[in-house]
Amino acid sequence: MIVGFGILLILLATFGAILSVREFRIRDVAEARRELMALDLLFSQETQRTMQSVDLVLSSLQDDLTLGGITKPQDIIRKRASVEMFLLLKSRIVGIPQIREASLIGPDGKLICTTKTYPAPNLDFSDRDYFLVLRDTPISGSYLSQPEYNASTKTWSIYLARRVDDASGHFIGVVATAIDLTYLENLYKTLQIGDYGAVSLWRSDGTLLARYPASGSIGQIYKIKSFEGILQPGTPVTFEATDTIDRPERIVATMAVDEFPLVVNISRLKSHVLADWRQARLLIAVGTFLFGIALCCVLWLLVRHFNTYDALTAADRERSKAIAERERAEAQLRQAQKLESIGQLTGGIAHDFNNLLTAVLGNLEMLKRHTEKGDARLNRWANNAFDAAKRGAVLTQRLLVFSRRQPLEPRGAKIESVLGSMSDLLRRTLGENIEIVTTTEPGLWPAFADLNQLDNAILNIAINARDAMDGRGRLSINASNCQFAEGQTDEPEIAHGEYVLLAIADTGKGIEKEVLDRVFEPFFSTKPTGQGTGLGLSQVYGFIKQIGGHVRIESVLMQGTIVRLYLPRAQNEEPTIEAPATEASPQARAGTVLVVEDDAEVRVYSAEILRDLGFDVREAKNAAEAMAILRSSIELALLFSDVGLPGVTGAELAEEAIKLRPNLKVLLTTGYVQDSTIERCRFVYGIQVLPKPFTRAELSEKITTTLTPARRYAHS
Template sequence: MNTPNFNRLFERSNTNTLVLIPDNFTIVACTDDYLKVTQRSREQLIGKPIFEAFPDFDNQSTVKDKRTALESFRYVVEHKQTDEMAIQRYSISKSGEQGGELEIRYWRTVNHPLLDSEGNLEYILHTVEDVTAAVSAEAALSESEFLQRLAGEVAKLGSWRIDLKTHSVFWSAEIYNIVGQPLDIELNLEIAMDCYHPDVREEVAAIVERAIENRKAFNILTRILRPDGEERWVRVIGEAELDDAGEPRALRGAFQDVSEFIHARDRADDVARQLHNALENMSDGFYLLNADWLVVFMNPQAEKLLTRSSEELVGKNVWEQFPEAVDSSFYRNYTRAVNEQVTVTFTEYFSPLQAWFQVSAYPGKDGLAVYFRDITEQRDLDDRLRQSQKLEAVGHLTGGVSHDFNNLLTVIMGNAELVSEQLDEQSRLKPLVDLIVKAAGRGAELTQRLLAFARRQPLEPQVINVAELIQSMHELLERTLTENMDIKVLCKPDLWLTEADPSQLEAALLNLVINARDAMPEGGNLLIEAENTHLDSDVIPNEDVIPGDYILISVSDTGTGMARDILEKAVEPFYTTKAKGKGSGLGLSMVHGFIKQSGGHINIYSELNLGTLVKLYLPRTNNHEELEKKELTDISRSRGQEHILVVEDDELVLQSVLSQLERLGYRVSSATSGESAYKWLQANGPVDLLFTDVVMPGELNGPELAKKAKTLQPNLKVLFTSGYSENAITHAGRLDKGVQLLSKPYHRQALAEKIRFALDK
């Protein structure tokens, strides 16, 4: 079994590192990040001494009395100890394609030894960190100010001093930051010594004492323990400060946090283990394939995402273990990555795991490294966002045209009905006129369904008993089905009440029954059920469910069912699988929009050749107001003699309405704007009813006119009409309490009944 190529993994590690031979400082290995930051290729560096690869590398120290690069390397060779250099300034030659010019870079550098098992120096690990950006940001400062602050902040370096007579202690600001002490602490020698780890305090105290006695500098690598419990590695450099008589009067030096360098050294000493642990614990799935497509390594996340253990897959051919992937993007992209030696990134749905994966595959000479993650949930969120944006677009489009379109339909429908009433039943023109009325009605239904899908239709919610509503529709639903279909209604007793627009709920149920009928061309069974239920937030996929009590209405059939791809589009407007002319594709979209606008939820289950189940959830209401039951009345009983002021900005609609109201016996006056209507009321006194359009040009729309008119006539009765009113008289899609609305276009019967109802209410 092949093992992971850890040399390549080291080259990809997130460090800027060179590996040097101690004898002549020849480069034998480097990371990809080092090549990137130096703008070199591996061929330009491997096998060359570092000072040949970088001719200006030596003698470039930016800080006085600090070792140059060559001196640092020699120090590591001689003492077999790590040496941290000061910020280094280097001139880097750009490639020929970039003009071959020199570029000045600033690096923070550490050189440390790599010893073999016998303690001999085998390699020097040369690690740099590019701090050019930090240096450039301080270009406006003087060189001394820049170096002093950068040494402290970038190199985590501070200065200290102990007065041997007063035992007072001075720290620079960076030391407070390193040891985790506040700047306002009353610093003394005891606090300074307590910063060291308990295991090394005695050793540090002894070194300080010897430095004072022998008057020699010291340089130690030791540990501190911060108040928050964190251990850090620090380098402490100190020397005695002598008075004029040559006696020590103080101890002073530098204090540097070198934890990062210590950790870097440890990582370099055991890079394979570190990389292995990183792969084991990463959030992405990861596995390695060799040249024969055998799995040679996989991390725990890969086991979780693939639902297979390492014991099952390592050493096995990936295509034999996942045969469904052979004829998919997985195989095509993996082979392309290997054959063309290019990185590939793609997204693919893997049906055996029912999940979407985002995959990145990196080729190497020994095989393929694959990183992947499950993005199913993210795709679901994206789909919901697109659906919301589509809903908004349809709403804007529908709202933009429905007002004017419904005005036209109002004129066509009203006048056609007037003509129809005056024609004899035997007239050859009567069927044609009735056809015009029917066509106008279908146009009205089209805009209504679009508004319902976009959740912008004005609802008139009432407290309703779902069982009673379904039972009242039973005869109509039976007539909707064919003779070879059976319908059964089961409503559980003691159903809770809900608050919804009863006419829209009836339309929604009728749409579902029609869909079920069309899905059972050979006949079948239709079942309508109603029951109480409780929903949790995660019960419906891709729905933001508000937990609580709901009334569940289920409509199921034994029809042809829907495939997964069709089911995903079922509620989209104008999407239909029916033959041309057999359906508008707005039925389910209208049901979906109405249920959502009513605060409910919809869930659709379907299997090919088994049938479809649609579940409608309407929220329970604690409002026990009785449902107003309206009975259809003959148009002759909806007449009157009251005075009505009609306000309508569309001249065609105005003339049509006036004509219809006059034929119903009413006295009518008219105005074409809110302003002119208000002036008419001021000049001519009270009327019995204000019948006004909602959306009108000018400063006064319908609701504003009604408000001002009631200052003149407080008991004035108002009936609004509109083809699309947006939020003028609705909140969250529901009519404001007490508001009466007649939606355009309307039949003459509906106009007569609504006018009579508004006058009598």
């Protein structure tokens, strides 16, 4: 706080210094403008009086010629050899130093008489601008010419001329006076304009006529600001010019001369105007700097006194932060332990429960088969009991999905095909009032996933979206490639690598923040009682995590929700295995099957199905008994083993069996995945897994697939 207060003081002092410097600058510039405007007014008035004196001479000469009996062009031409005309002109310019000479020009442009010499030389002025303008335009006043350079005298002059007309108003000649521009420069020089000042005289078209200090640009035309609409006759106007004749930036006062097309500019170097201001600015800057240094020293002393207090405060904050971090970590640990406990509980009961369901479903299925043509009521009861047991199996599978111990069959698959096959199902499930839009990126990679679980995940998300939209809206499903470089994502749960991103978006009412944090918790649901189990998104989460992917949900209230499924990229697309069209006959099942199962009821049920399918059956209740049979000379067509055996697991038994009998076919069954060896068996040896509980038809189909050489076809 002290440092902030000190910084504020420094900022205020700096701001005040800047304001002061700015005010001083404005004051100096304004004062210079006022001085220049006063001088410009004076110079303009002097220039006006100078030009009025010359114009008065012209006016009197014009009257003398008219009153002297000149009524036609021949009369004025006869004056060429007249001494009286020479003396008249000479007398009119006596005492007027700015007039270099006066001349009389005939209607043909020939020089008639001049004060410069007598008799007048034979000169032609018909191409001069003032002659052409006055000849062609009946102007009652005077005309100011462009400047002309005299090479013999190396001086510049301008001509102020008047038109001479006869009594009928016809043009009969021109009377003109040459004004020495050097006179005007000397006039400006005698007036005090101060150091670094400049005075210039311009024609209103931008032609430079005279300048002090002298410039070699007389006669040149410039495009300057004073000729572009800011002139106010009789009132000086100031402006700042950056592109001047002598280059430096200047402050300029400009004013138009009354009665004549002339502009007088007076200027002063801006750097000179601001010289005092720069010194003041330096002093203010030094003072402000010293003030800042002094204030910093005071602040440093104060900070030293408060260091101990700040250290204690920081230590207390760190302690509080550590406590908060520990509490947050403990909360995360409790959440993880809760989920892990659910997973362990689920896994712990899954094996026995699935064995129980296998036996129940198997016996009910047999009962159904034997009562189909018997007692109708007994068959209906068997069907009802069978359906109830199937629902129990589905509930168990959902729990296994969340606990990530579900037997999966992941493979490379085309997402385009998955979405295409689900389109009809989604339309039937969501209803006609929900628009379904599916898009896929060109060149989409194959994804690594269990197709059945992927279908269930998409359907679960779509149903949640339907409920969020109250049955009316838009569901968008977009599939694209996605890649994360190492360190690119700030989410520790998602590993770097290549993924197929499945984005499912709805236009529903969105999810509140406190609900969004719990959507993946099992049994958490915002739906009314009886309308949801709370396992939908938990299944999605467990399935995606089990295959090595990631799931993310983003939601904005009243705008919608988007669920992003990151599916690992498969190295290649695995072809689909075409299942046999019909169940093979018992004769096609000739051979011996070794059944290894520690649960007696399941073992008996499995053996009975296999014998009914036409196989000879050998039974073993553990891996040791199975190895004894495998080492014997008994011919075996298939090893059908439970994974969860006591001691040596079924997956380990399968590996040993393949080592002993490389051509032996193996089929494993399990209620949940608990052995990492299963994955090695599936991907190294191509062993298939049959989830528990299973029915007679499922076991028959799996055995047929295992024993029959697979016919494969690629996705189109």
